[in-house]
Amino acid sequence: MELIMNVCVIIGVVLGFFYVFARRFNEIWYSFKLGRKIYKSLPPGDLGWPFVGSTLAFNKAFRVVGDPYTFIHTHLLRYGRVGMYKSHLFGMPTVIVTNPEICRRIYLDDECFEPNYPKSVKILETNGNFLKIEHKIGYKIIASPMNGSEVLSKHVEFIEQLVEMGLEEWSSMRREPIEVMDKIGGLFFKVVLHIFLGNEIDDQAMAELHTLYKELGLVIMSFLPYDLPGFTYRRALKARNKIEKILRCVIEKKRKRFEKDDGTTEVYSLLDKLIVAKNENGSKSYSDDTIIDLLLGTFFAGHNTPATAAMWALLHISQNPHIFQMAKEEQESIIRQRPSTQKGLTFQEIKQMKFLTKFINEVLRRNTVAPTNFRKAKTNVNINGYTIPKGWTNYTPKPGEFIPFGLGSKFCPGSELAKLEMTILLHHFVLNYKVEPVDQNCNDTRLPSAKPMGLCRIVRVSQ
Numbered sequence: 067m068e069l070i071m072n073v074c075v076i077i078g079v080v081l082g083f084f085y086v087f088a089r090r091f092n093e094i095w096y097s098f099k100l101g102r103k104i105y106k107s108l109p110p111g112d113l114g115w116p117f118v119g120s121t122l123a124f125n126k127a128f129r130v131v132g133d134p135y136t137f138i139h140t141h142l143l144r145y146g147r148v149g150m151y152k153s154h155l156f157g158m159p160t161v162i163v164t165n166p167e168i169c170r171r172i173y174l175d176d177e178c179f180e181p182n183y184p185k186s187v188k189i190l191e192t193n194g195n196f197l198k199i200e201h202k203i204g205y206k207i208i209a210s211p212m213n214g215s216e217v218l219s220k221h222v223e224f225i226e227q228l229v230e231m232g233l234e235e236w237s238s239m240r241r242e243p244i245e246v247m248d249k250i251g252g253l254f255f256k257v258v259l260h261i262f263l264g265n266e267i268d269d270q271a272m273a274e275l276h277t278l279y280k281e282l283g284l285v286i287m288s289f290l291p292y293d294l295p296g297f298t299y300r301r302a303l304k305a306r307n308k309i310e311k312i313l314r315c316v317i318e319k320k321r322k323r324f325e326k327d328d329g330t331t332e333v334y335s336l337l338d339k340l341i342v343a344k345n346e347n348g349s350k351s352y353s354d355d356t357i358i359d360l361l362l363g364t365f366f367a368g369h370n371t372p373a374t375a376a377m378w379a380l381l382h383i384s385q386n387p388h389i390f391q392m393a394k395e396e397q398e399s400i401i402r403q404r405p406s407t408q409k410g411l412t413f414q415e416i417k418q419m420k421f422l423t424k425f426i427n428e429v430l431r432r433n434t435v436a437p438t439n440f441r442k443a444k445t446n447v448n449i450n451g452y453t454i455p456k457g458w459t460n461y462t463p464k465p466g467e468f469i470p471f472g473l474g475s476k477f478c479p480g481s482e483l484a485k486l487e488m489t490i491l492l493h494h495f496v497l498n499y500k501v502e503p504v505d506q507n508c509n510d511t512r513l514p515s516a517k518p519m520g521l522c523r524i525v526r527v528s529q
């Protein structure tokens with residue numbers, strides 16, 4: 067009996083020793099790697115377990131509990147409101163930044179910080195770098211068809227047509243509740259493809275591409291981004307390759323058309339402009355690879371995040387009748403002032419929608435739909451007395467603050483388009499429809515962004 071007790075004690079001590087060692091492994095490792103002085107100047111926090119760090123706790127808060135702030139609040143409670151906490155996420159030593167001022171400082175400092183997204187996000191390739199060309203040039207290209215009143219006003223009619231058709235179709239499916247966010251995603255996907263590719267993609271190819279992008283979406287921020295049999299990441303890689311193939315076909319077809327051109331082919335979409343652009347020596351300015359690199363990530367960013375934001379907007383406005391009423395009155399007043407000959411919305415009318423604009427900004431503030439921006443320190447950086455060591459990543463969750471589109475050189479080039487899409491959708495929604503959630507326990511998942519999922523019915527209330 068005594069022998070069994072002794073064996074149990076020894077096993078317990080050994081296990082305890084391994085537990086303590088494993089729990090402190092990252093601390094010991096980084097203290098050794100960085101040197102005592104720098105290690106001591108790291109912000110407070112927890113480097114977690116070997117290899118996985120705190121990724122499991124992070125993932126649990128975002129995916130299982132459905133509230134990312136439980137993860138953040140644990141840090142605030144345990145280590146005080148210092149605004150920066152050391153951690154280890156997605157295989158990278160990380161400093162979590164919860165203070166908006168520190169977030170801003172990091173976003174704006176390209177000298178000391180550069181984007182460094184986890185592998186699961188790099189599947190979108192552009193990764194904020196537009197790898198094949200300089201970021202500044204790539205950014206200008208991407209932003210060009212989505213910014214400025216003149217450019218945006220040209221998209222109003224097309225977006226409005228799609229929104230009207232979409233809402234009509236969804237409301238006709240009363241017997242069959244729908245995943246509204248998915249439908250809005252499909253609609254915004256058509257918008258972004260139309261803006262960048264023109265009418266090159268038929269409905270069937272569009273639907274196929276959207277399905278492939280959904281496969282990609284499943285692995286963004288996954289903590290198992292491994293190309294192994296049975297892993298979602300492998301399926302996503304296959305989807306990515308198929309997307310690339312489809313885009314390559316579209317580009318080739320268009321190039322051939324321009325090569326045979328007798329001057330009648332109109333240069334319409336961004337794709338057209340990229341294809342016809344020539345260097346001084348007459349060679350093409352942008353290779354197919356460059357164009358794909360520019361477009362692939364943009365198509366993802368251009369439909370997924372705005373659809374999430376729009377879905378939050380529909381839910382918030384439906385759950386707050388007084389806000390719904392104020393928004394509706396504003397839209398009715400705009401329509402009353404419209405000449406009887408005018409058919410649809412104009413950009414000038416959209417600019418008059420002050421209440422709706424404020425509502426959309428508030429939705430974007432409350433629902434951080436793009437909660438994960440990663441930057442890597444290029445050198446040891448001291449902020450508020452704490453060191454962010456060279457090579458360490460900053461994960462910036464930005465709880466409850468208002469920088470929904472980031473800041474600085476990576477500021478979202480699609481912010482204006484996203485707000486335009488949301489405004490047009492809400493305009494028609496408040497005037498004619500209501501949403502009825504079927505699934506009362508809407509499944510709110512937060513990775514890669516906070517999403518209100520669940521089946522709903524869109525019901526037409528006007529005649």
Ligand code: HEM
Nearest residue numbers: 194364367368371372375436439470471472476478480484
């Ligand atoms: C509500 C909707 C949207 C939100 C909340 C959002 C948010 C963001 C944020 C926070 C960033 C900065 C990432 C960073 O700093 O690393 C970003 C970048 C980007 N967004 Fe958006 N976005 C939205 C809509 C769109 C749309 C409609 C498009 C395009 C059609 C778009 C295209 C991009 C691109 C291409 C980048 C990368 C810019 C770069 O790396 O320089 N986004 N977005």
